[in-house]
Amino acid sequence: MTPGSAVTRPAQRSRNLRTSRWLLVRLGGAVFVMWAVATLTFFAIRLIPGDPAEAVLGGPGSQASQETLDQVRADYGLDLPLGVQYLNALGRLLSGDLGTSYALKVPVAELLLAQIGGTLVLALAALALAWLLALLLSLWSTGGGRIAAALGQGIELTSAALPHFWLATVLIAVFSSALGWLPPVSTGGAAGLVLPTLTLAIPLAGFLAQVMRETLLDTLDAPFIISARARGESERGIRLRHALRHASLPAISLSGWALGYLISGAVVVETIFARPGLGRTLLQAVTLRDVPIVTGVVLLVALVYILMTIITDAASRLADPRLRSAETGR
Known part of the structure; x- marks a missing residue:
């Protein structure tokens, strides 16, 4: 082994370590940002006036009966407490499931x-x-x-x-x-x-x-x-x-x-x-x-x-x- 290679290897390991640390910091920040965005979106969309169950049935003009609305809320978990809905939504996102469109009925x-x-x-x-x-x-x-x-x-x-x-x-x-x-x-x-x-x-x-x-x-x-x-x-x-x-x-x-x-x-x-x-x-x-x-x-x-x-x-x-x-x- 030449003296030059003995100097080069520690320097290379040091650069690899810095690069790995840089990537880990960015990936950790990316995970945090995605969680924050998902959380803010979940709660912000629920501040918009209206009933999501009506969106599933085609909007406020659908004239759906109360029984139908209740059934849709149960099917989509909209009758659960807000905290439970939030945890369920995070679980689906972690598994890569973005759900199905209420209006278009497509993934x-x-x-x-x-x-x-x-x-x-x-x-x-x-x-x-x-x-x-x-x-x-x-x-x-x-x-x-x-x-x-x-x-x-x-x-x-x-x-x-x-x-x-x-x-x-x-x-x-x-x-x-x-x-x-x-x-x-x-x-x-x-x-x-x-x-x-x-x-x-x-x-x-x-x-x-x-x-x-x-x-x-x-x-x-x-x-x-x-x-x-x-x-x-x-x-x-x-x-x-x-x-x-x-x-x-x-x-x-x-x-x-x-x-x-x-x-x-x-x-x-x-x-x-x-x-x-x-x-x-x-x-x-x-x-x-x-x-x-x-x-x-x-x-x-x-x-x-x-x-x-x-x-x-x-x-x-x-x-x-x-x-x-x-x-x-x-």
């Missing part, structure tokens, strides 16, 4: 699998577009002089404050009604994806651009950037090869939150553009008091958010060695 898991694809395509397309717009805006506003900086900051603040429903209405009025370029509702093709993607991406791009611009300005004054300028490297090369990577780190860390934000925004966007997906399904389920669907959608969104947070955290560790070395105290 919730099958329904979510059929709807999640459209929402993820919309959210990921919006996230990619928001990243592209934020990068372009931050590079232009920090490298185009005072006028570009002032205009860029104004664009960032304005776009970040735009509500989805207002932006969607404006985009439909301009690109569908006035110009006739794009369909006002989802058609299942690429054209029907453009306006919903823009509606979700523009406000997020404004927020990400604010973060990137501030970090980019700080990075351009860092000692390693000054050294690169002293070596004669061009300003464009400094920004693209050195400064941009460091400026994007906070935005990478926020991408997990951003995806959760986009999926929650899909509730409004999918409804406005008549696009099938989790958001529209959730809105309909809340209206009908379809507890299994509401619980399943919220848990699925929480799971996607947790997975994206872990992925972006890992990406940040790979992109910035300082995060890894900080764990060792060096």
